[in-house]
Amino acid sequence: MxxxxxxxxxxxxxxxxxxxxxxxxxxxxxxxxxxxxxxxxxxxxxxxxxxxxxxxxxxxxxxxxxxxxxxxxxxxxxxxxxxxxxxxxxxxxxxxxxxxxxxxxxxxxxxxxxxxxxxxxWLTHELDLISDYDTITKNYSNNLKRNLKKARQSKLSISEHVRPEELITIFKENKGKELKHLTNYHYDLLRRLINVMVYKNTASVIGAYDETNSLCAGAFFVFSNRKAIFYFSATNDTAKETGAMPLVIDYFIQKHAHSHITLDFEGSNDPGLARFYKSFGATQITYxxxxxxxxxxxxxxxxxxxxxxxx
Missing domain, CATH: 3.40.630.30 (Gcn5-related N-acetyltransferase (GNAT))
Structure with missing residues (x-):
């Protein structure tokens, strides 16, 4: 009942x-x-x-x-x-x-x-990480492989010591300007959620830094029930020019490959984003x-x- x-x-x-x-x-x-x-x-x-x-x-x-x-x-x-x-x-x-x-x-x-x-x-995309890294990358699209090569040649460095607030700032100053429906309420709510998840040790923050050691891209991943959710991300113009976000995601995949974790890209119904997620070999799933x-x-x-x- x-x-x-x-x-x-x-x-x-x-x-x-x-x-x-x-x-x-x-x-x-x-x-x-x-x-x-x-x-x-x-x-x-x-x-x-x-x-x-x-x-x-x-x-x-x-x-x-x-x-x-x-x-x-x-x-x-x-x-x-x-x-x-x-x-x-x-x-x-x-x-x-x-x-x-x-x-x-x-x-x-x-x-x-x-x-x-x-x-x-509605659509989301998931990538099973149970295979080893080399096996997973065989399903990367040719375009993704080119972007990763460009990112590595751009002398980007990856770090897991990124403050979530830095990601929110980059997002607000870039993509956030296009999303007029996002208000201070939403950003405050996001900060609270992220802070709690960090406190509960259920999250990982990965960032890419350019040659001047400035953060240009980053992603916040959340772990739960054998899933890792691509929860929040941010990029600036430098990241778009250098392919920093593909490098961040690839770093995460390499670190967690050969484990009982599914990477959930948390979307998307947007064709452009869906194509990007599929380039990693992710499978389209509906909810x-x-x-x-x-x-x-x-x-x-x-x-x-x-x-x-x-x-």
């Missing part, structure tokens, strides 16, 4: 134990992570926490809705045993009816029935994006008019 639990009813110890032992556990689903990205999170729980699904609610204009929190690519149903499409459908049906608008991401192990409405497949609008037709129309007036 699937039970709906408000936050104060959730046994966080049992919750985290479930995520730790789940066949599809992810760092996004641990209670401490959910506390940071949505401190009002609730849950659907089956049995004695054999299967769980976090619910991340919001409320505007007196409308209860579920949304995907920032820096949380996948959530959905997590289970200590085999997951079927029927289980996925049962959990979706168990979402309380008070949530009139739902836009959330499930995870790669959640396979809804093909006839179930509201689901769209379900769920959108359900249960608002009455008149209210839906009102919302659409408001959105048009804002644009």
């Amino acid at each position: 699937i039970k709906y639990l408000r936050q104060d009813e959730i046994d966080v110890d049992k919750w985290d134990q479930c995520i730790s032992h789940s066949v599809n556990g992810m760092i996004y689903a641990f209670s401490w992570y959910l506390d940071i990205v949505n401190n009002r999170w609730e849950a659907l729980v089956e049995g004695d926490y054999e299967r769980v699904m976090p619910l991340t609610p919001g409320k505007k204009a007196n409308i209860n809705y579920l949304f995907q929190p920032p820096f949380t690519q996948q959530l959905g149903i997590f289970s200590t045993s085999h997951l079927t499409s029927q289980v996925v459908n049962d959990f979706i049906k168990a979402i309380p009816s008070k949530y009139k608008l739902i836009e959330i991401n499930l995870n790669t192990y959640n396979k809804p029935d093909s006839q179930t409405t509201g689901f769209t497949p 379900p994006h769920l959108f359900l609008n249960k608002l009455n037709p008149l209210f839906r129309f009102g919302l659409s008019v408001i959105k048009k007036l804002k644009n």
Whole structure:
């Protein structure tokens, strides 16, 4: 039986134990992570926490809705045993009816029935690191190999002693300027998440420095449940000219090759990024994006008019 639990009813110890032992556990689903990205999170729980699904609610204009929190690519149903499409459908049906608008991401192990409405497949890319480094690099694209050669000739140096704040600064001064939806709230949230993950010793920061010993690229990797997530990265113009980011990722792959770890590139639906991730030999995998609008037709129309007036 699937039970709906408000936050104060959730046994966080049992919750985290479930995520730790789940066949599809992810760092996004641990209670401490959910506390940071949505401190009002609730849950659907089956049995004695054999299967769980976090619910991340919001409320505007007196409308209860579920949304995907920032820096949380996948959530959905997590289970200590085999997951079927029927289980996925049962959990979706168990979402309380008070949530009139739902836009959330499930995870790669959640396979809804093909006839179930509201689901769209979104993309991520994963690279199994169980093979040795030489075997993995045989699947590198020719373009990636050229970029790595260029990066090595550019006299870049790699370091694991990079302060995460430096990465955030580079990102804000470069790519961040194009992403107008990112506010100080998002950067503060990212800092908090990164600091906690560093404190919990579940993260690795790798950076590339140019000839003047200036940081030009870096990536923040997060480890959980035999996965390493390419969680956050940043580059400046020098990195783009020298191929620094491919060198950072290649360094990570070389260090962790021949281990029971899967590198999750955490995306992407963007064709350019998808092509970049595939150049390392990564496999394209889908996860379900769920959108359900249960608002009455008149209210839906009102919302659409408001959105048009804002644009």
